[in-house]
Amino acid sequence: METTEKTAFEAVSVEPFYTGGKTSLADDGYTLATSFGEDVVVTNIKTGEEICRIEGDSEILTTLEISPDAQYLVTCSRSLTMRTYRIPSGELVRSARAHDAPVIVMAIDSSSSLVATGGAEGTVKVWDLERGFVTHNLKGHGGVVSALKFFGEQGGSVWRLASGADDCKIRVWDLVSRKCLKVLDSHNSVIRGLSWSSDGGILVSGGRDKIVNVWDANKFKLVRTIPVGESIETAGILNGEGLRIYTGGEMGVVKIWNGQTSALIAAQVQPAVHNKENERVGVVDILYKTDKLVSVLSDQTFVELDDDLKEVRRIVGFHDQIIDMTYVGEDESKLAVVTNAPDIRIQTVGGIETNVLTGHRDNVIAVDRSFDGTWLASSGKDHEARIWHVPTLTCFAVCTGHAGSVGGVALPRLPLEGRPPQFLITGSQDLTIKKWNIAKDGTAKAEYTRKAHEKDINALDVSPNDRLFATASQDRTAKVWDMNSGEAVGVLRGHKRGVWSIKFNPYEKQIVTGSGDKTVKVWSLNDFSCLRTFEGHTNSVLRTVWTSLGSQIVSSGGDGLIKVWTYASGECAVTLDNHEDKVWSLAVRGSDDGAQMVSGDGEGTITVWKDISDEEKAAKKAAAELQVEQEQQLANYVRSKDWENAILLALTLNQPYKLFCLFRDVLADRQDEDSIMGLTKVDNVIAGLNVEQLELLIKRVRDWNTNARSSVVAQRVMNCILVNHSVDKLSQVPKISTMTDALIPYSERHFNRVDEMYDESYLLDYALNEMDFLDTPQVV
Structure with missing residues (x-):
C-alpha cells in the first residue's frame, strides 16, 4: 500500500461553554446563554455553533438573562455592575451599578421591554431594557431575592411581578400602581421557582421545602399544596389544557404534576448519572420555551425532553478533565469520552450531543474499543472493568476481581464478525494483570492473574494478531506478554521515568x-531493543498512537502539544498546538488510517484534527507554478522596459532585490529630468499605490536605507512617496511611525557622510590649485 505521510492538519475545537451557574434560553428555543467562569457564551444549541463569547469583568457572574427575542443579554456580577449587550455582535450597550449588593436573580418580560433584578439586600428593581433607566424600586423582602416572574406586557391593564426570597415569602407587585398587592406566606424554605398561568389567575411557587404551592392570584389564597418529595430548584406551568406543573430538583429528574389533583402525571426516565465526586446529578434549572423542556443538570449537561419526558437529546456544556477517549460506532462517528467521572459519555464527533453509559461506581480511568467499534471496554477506580455494546448503550459484562484501581484495559484486535469479545485484558494498581474469558451470556471469569510490575500499570495494548499484549508501568518499564500463557516474553528498559x-x-x-522522561521510543518485537528515540516534548509524553500505515507516530504531552513523527527520518513532521493544558487523550480514526484524529485536554476541550496534507501539497504546487509564471512575466516587463507593470509585479511577488534593481536602472537611465525617479511613469506608479502596497514599499525603503550603496535609491523613492501622498493617507499605513523612526537615524548618517565629503572637497580644490601653481613658469 502507498504510504502518505501526514504533514498538515486543520483543527476544529469543540470548546466547553458552560461551567455551572445561570443559564437562559430565548423564545426561539435554540439561542442559549450560559455562564463560563467569569465570561458568558451564547450558543446555538441546534447547530452547536458559538454565536458570541463575552468577556467578564474579572468578577464572578451572579446571574444573566437573554431577552425572549434574542436581541439583548443582561449580566450581573459580584462587582455590582449590570451590563447590557447586543446579540449577536456582543457589543456592550451600557453598564450601570444595579444594587448595593450582588444581584442574585433576574427576569425579562415576554415583550423584551423590561428587566427585573433581585438583590441580596432584598430589593427588587425594574429597568427599561432599551433605555437602561429604573422604572420601579420595590422594597419589602427581608432576605435575598431568589425568584422573579413577570405577568402581562408593558402598557397592558394588568402588569404584575411576583418575587420570592429566602425569607420564605412571595410578594405580588402591581407595576401600574407600584404597590405590593399581597404577601403570600406558606413556604418554610427558600423559594426557587415562580410561574403564572396564561391568564394570570394562577401563581405556582416551588421551594427547597419540598413542596409546590398553587395560589389563586385573584383572591391571593392558597389553593393546593403538592408534596413533591425532593428539594425543588425550579418549577413552572406547562402550556395546554389543565393545570400541569413541572418540577426539577435534587433527584435529577423532571416531573409533571396535576395542579388540580396533586397527582404525579409523568416522571423522566433517566439513568442514575453521577459526577466526579460520585454524587447524584441534580436538576439546577428547567428552561421552558416554545413548548420545549430543557433540563440543566449539575454536571453541566442539558437534556432536551419531549411531551412524555423522554430524552430527545443530551448536550454537553463542560467535560471537565478529559482522561481518555476513543472512536466508537461502526462508522466511527462517535467518541467514548472519559471525564474523570463514573459515567462514560458517547458524544458525536465534532458536536455537542451525547449519550451516557452508567454503571461504574467510581471514576472511569481508561477505555478501549473493538476492531469494528461496536464494543467498548472501560475500567475505573471501582476495581472493575466493563464491556459495553455501543449500539444499544448497554453493559454486556462486568469483570470484578482486582484489589485496586484498574488503570488499563484492552479488547481483541481481530475482527469479531458479529459476536461479542471473547476475552479482555486488564491491568491494575494492585500490580497484576488479568485475562478474562467472556462467555456468550456476558459472564466474565479470570483465566489467569500475573504480577506484572513493581508500580502502577498505566496502559495496555493487544497485538494486531491477538497473540501478544503489552503493559506500561510507572516503574519505568514496559513488558510484552504471551496471550495464551500469560508469561512475559520481553522487557523494554530504557525510559528514565514512568511509562504512560x-x-x-x-x-x-x-x-x-x-514516558514521563519526555521521550517517545520505538522498540523491536524481535529482540526488544530500542530502535529509535524521539525527543522534542518539553513535558511528559502521555499518549502515543501509530498512523500513516505504521510509518508515523502521533504523540501528545503535558506541554499541550501534539507531535507527528516520521519513523524513517526520525524527525518531527509537524507540531500541532491547539491546547492550553495537558493533552491526556489522543485517538486516531482507523477507517481512513488517521485522516482524522481527536485530542482532549485537562480543560475539557476536544479538538478534531483533519489531515490536509494533500490539500497543502496541492496548494504549494499551485503557488510554485504561479510564482514561476509571474517571475517570467516580470522578466518580460523588464526586458520591454515596462517599468509600471514591472514595479507593481515585483511588489506583489515580494522580491526586494529585483524591485531595487528596477528603481536603480530607472534612475541611471534618467529619461525625464523633471521626474523625481527619472521617469514620469514610475512617479505615477508610486503615486497610485494603495495603503497595503505603500506599507510594502516603505518596508523595502527602510531596509535599503541601512546600506550606503543602496541609500540613494531609498532616499529617491521615499522622496517620491512623500511628495505624492498626503499625510492622511500615510497615517493609514500600519506601523508607519515605527518604520519612519527606523529611517531617520540612517538618513542623518548618510547626510553627515555627504557633508563631510563636501567639506573634504575643498582640500582637493586647494591641492589642485597648488599643483597648477607649481606647473606655471616663475618670473625671476
Missing part, C-alpha cells in the same frame, strides 16, 4: 512507548 502509553504497530513488528 504503549501501542503495537499494526503493520510492523514494533511497539511505541511514551
Whole structure:
C-alpha cells in the first residue's frame, strides 16, 4: 500500500461553554446563554455553533438573562455592575451599578421591554431594557431575592411581578400602581421557582421545602399544596389544557404534576448519572420555551425532553478533565469520552450531543474499543472493568476481581464478525494483570492473574494478531506478554521515568512507548531493543498512537502539544498546538488510517484534527507554478522596459532585490529630468499605490536605507512617496511611525557622510590649485 505521510492538519475545537451557574434560553428555543467562569457564551444549541463569547469583568457572574427575542443579554456580577449587550455582535450597550449588593436573580418580560433584578439586600428593581433607566424600586423582602416572574406586557391593564426570597415569602407587585398587592406566606424554605398561568389567575411557587404551592392570584389564597418529595430548584406551568406543573430538583429528574389533583402525571426516565465526586446529578434549572423542556443538570449537561419526558437529546456544556477517549460506532462517528467521572459519555464527533453509559461506581480511568467499534471496554477506580455494546448503550459484562484501581484495559484486535469479545485484558494498581474469558451470556471469569510490575500499570495494548499484549508501568518499564500463557516474553528498559502509553504497530513488528522522561521510543518485537528515540516534548509524553500505515507516530504531552513523527527520518513532521493544558487523550480514526484524529485536554476541550496534507501539497504546487509564471512575466516587463507593470509585479511577488534593481536602472537611465525617479511613469506608479502596497514599499525603503550603496535609491523613492501622498493617507499605513523612526537615524548618517565629503572637497580644490601653481613658469 502507498504510504502518505501526514504533514498538515486543520483543527476544529469543540470548546466547553458552560461551567455551572445561570443559564437562559430565548423564545426561539435554540439561542442559549450560559455562564463560563467569569465570561458568558451564547450558543446555538441546534447547530452547536458559538454565536458570541463575552468577556467578564474579572468578577464572578451572579446571574444573566437573554431577552425572549434574542436581541439583548443582561449580566450581573459580584462587582455590582449590570451590563447590557447586543446579540449577536456582543457589543456592550451600557453598564450601570444595579444594587448595593450582588444581584442574585433576574427576569425579562415576554415583550423584551423590561428587566427585573433581585438583590441580596432584598430589593427588587425594574429597568427599561432599551433605555437602561429604573422604572420601579420595590422594597419589602427581608432576605435575598431568589425568584422573579413577570405577568402581562408593558402598557397592558394588568402588569404584575411576583418575587420570592429566602425569607420564605412571595410578594405580588402591581407595576401600574407600584404597590405590593399581597404577601403570600406558606413556604418554610427558600423559594426557587415562580410561574403564572396564561391568564394570570394562577401563581405556582416551588421551594427547597419540598413542596409546590398553587395560589389563586385573584383572591391571593392558597389553593393546593403538592408534596413533591425532593428539594425543588425550579418549577413552572406547562402550556395546554389543565393545570400541569413541572418540577426539577435534587433527584435529577423532571416531573409533571396535576395542579388540580396533586397527582404525579409523568416522571423522566433517566439513568442514575453521577459526577466526579460520585454524587447524584441534580436538576439546577428547567428552561421552558416554545413548548420545549430543557433540563440543566449539575454536571453541566442539558437534556432536551419531549411531551412524555423522554430524552430527545443530551448536550454537553463542560467535560471537565478529559482522561481518555476513543472512536466508537461502526462508522466511527462517535467518541467514548472519559471525564474523570463514573459515567462514560458517547458524544458525536465534532458536536455537542451525547449519550451516557452508567454503571461504574467510581471514576472511569481508561477505555478501549473493538476492531469494528461496536464494543467498548472501560475500567475505573471501582476495581472493575466493563464491556459495553455501543449500539444499544448497554453493559454486556462486568469483570470484578482486582484489589485496586484498574488503570488499563484492552479488547481483541481481530475482527469479531458479529459476536461479542471473547476475552479482555486488564491491568491494575494492585500490580497484576488479568485475562478474562467472556462467555456468550456476558459472564466474565479470570483465566489467569500475573504480577506484572513493581508500580502502577498505566496502559495496555493487544497485538494486531491477538497473540501478544503489552503493559506500561510507572516503574519505568514496559513488558510484552504471551496471550495464551500469560508469561512475559520481553522487557523494554530504557525510559528514565514512568511509562504512560504503549501501542503495537499494526503493520510492523514494533511497539511505541511514551514516558514521563519526555521521550517517545520505538522498540523491536524481535529482540526488544530500542530502535529509535524521539525527543522534542518539553513535558511528559502521555499518549502515543501509530498512523500513516505504521510509518508515523502521533504523540501528545503535558506541554499541550501534539507531535507527528516520521519513523524513517526520525524527525518531527509537524507540531500541532491547539491546547492550553495537558493533552491526556489522543485517538486516531482507523477507517481512513488517521485522516482524522481527536485530542482532549485537562480543560475539557476536544479538538478534531483533519489531515490536509494533500490539500497543502496541492496548494504549494499551485503557488510554485504561479510564482514561476509571474517571475517570467516580470522578466518580460523588464526586458520591454515596462517599468509600471514591472514595479507593481515585483511588489506583489515580494522580491526586494529585483524591485531595487528596477528603481536603480530607472534612475541611471534618467529619461525625464523633471521626474523625481527619472521617469514620469514610475512617479505615477508610486503615486497610485494603495495603503497595503505603500506599507510594502516603505518596508523595502527602510531596509535599503541601512546600506550606503543602496541609500540613494531609498532616499529617491521615499522622496517620491512623500511628495505624492498626503499625510492622511500615510497615517493609514500600519506601523508607519515605527518604520519612519527606523529611517531617520540612517538618513542623518548618510547626510553627515555627504557633508563631510563636501567639506573634504575643498582640500582637493586647494591641492589642485597648488599643483597648477607649481606647473606655471616663475618670473625671476
